[in-house]
Amino acid sequence: MGSALSACTGRPGGKDGDLPCVLLVGLDGSGTTTILYQVKHGKKLETIPTLGMNKEIVKVDGMDFELYDVGGLEKVRALWRTYSKEANGVAYVVDSSDPNRLPQAAEELKKLFFGDKKKKSLIVPDIPLLVLANKQDVADAVSIDTVAKDLELHDLPVRNYKVLPTVATDGTNLREGLKWMVDQLKLYGY
Numbered sequence: 001m002g003s004a005l006s007a008c009t010g011r012p013g014g015k016d017g018d019l020p021c022v023l024l025v026g027l028d029g030s031g032t033t034t035i036l037y038q039v040k041h042g043k044k045l046e047t048i049p050t051l052g053m054n055k056e057i058v059k060v061d062g063m064d065f066e067l068y069d070v071g072g073l074e075k076v077r078a079l080w081r082t083y084s085k086e087a088n089g090v091a092y093v094v095d096s097s098d099p100n101r102l103p104q105a106a107e108e109l110k111k112l113f114f115g116d117k118k119k120k121s122l123i124v125p126d127i128p129l130l131v132l133a134n135k136q137d138v139a140d141a142v143s144i145d146t147v148a149k150d151l152e153l154h155d156l157p158v159r160n161y162k163v164l165p166t167v168a169t170d171g172t173n174l175r176e177g178l179k180w181m182v183d184q185l186k187l188y189g190y
């Protein structure tokens, strides 16, 4: 587990040692911790619901960056904003095998970028958004087109977005997705 006090300070042209950071979030059970461990360790590890945040430094396509996996349970979700303050990119994970929760996933994603009535969004707009339509191995998982449509991605204030079908348990498309994120970060001067 990472420290709750860690903050990501990576900025283009920042101090030596500053790394870009990517926020890895989704509703509870969507697979963010499975993704974090799969990318870091190359295998599926057992997970329990994340009640805070897990952080790992990962290397993709020659670039080191910090991946912040923040728990998705409702009581933990307020932390998304805390860690989104300095995010240089967002990877948003959706459970494609549970289409009934797509409206809620859409609502939380919008809150992240627009804030809600009570709190203004703290996320920096105009950053890349990678959407991982996870659990594609499950029969009847919805397609990436359905996920993109239901999340109303075209309306978000992001610089660029991409949706990929993933299977976190075997690693399918995870590195490909993060490679896209790294390409985006490089475009911004990292």
Ligand SMILES: Nc1nc2c(ncn2[C@@H]2O[C@H](COP(=O)(O)OP(=O)(O)OP(=O)(O)O)[C@@H](O)[C@H]2O)c(=O)[nH]1
Residues within 6 Å of the ligand: 026, 027, 028, 029, 030, 031, 032, 033, 034, 035, 047, 048, 049, 050, 051, 070, 071, 072, 073, 134, 135, 136, 137, 138, 166, 167, 168, 169, 170
């Ligand atoms: N079939 C299948 N199961 C998956 C996949 N990804 C994750 N899971 C399973 O989904 C369950 C929840 O995964 P987690 O990674 O703990 O989910 P999480 O998003 O971290 O959940 P919170 O910590 O509550 O936010 C676990 O049993 C995983 O093994 C996938 O691609 N396919």
Ligand SMILES: [Mg+2]
Residues within 6 Å of the ligand: 032, 033, 034, 047, 048, 049, 050, 070, 071, 072
């Ligand atoms: Mg988790």
